[in-house]
Ligand SMILES: [Zn+2]
């Protein structure tokens with residue numbers, strides 16, 4: 758899955774875990790998965806190598822295909 762910088766729209770370089778780096782901005786971004794129904798951050802659940810996303814606001818398990826990704830700047 759390609760990741761793009763929210764500021765300059767260049768492709769981000771994956772660092773580790775949920776962290777991505779933009780060479781143009783010299784900034785690190787954290788990838789956050791959002792619920793497509795309520796736009797709130799999803800809880801990431803990892804089991805047996807599979808990743809599931811869970812909405813704690815009443816929408817239950819969300820398929821990986823439906824999540825929206827946001828990149829937030831690391832302080
Ligand atoms: Zn950038």
Ligand SMILES: [Zn+2]
Nearest residue numbers: 792795812816
């Ligand atoms: Zn939700």
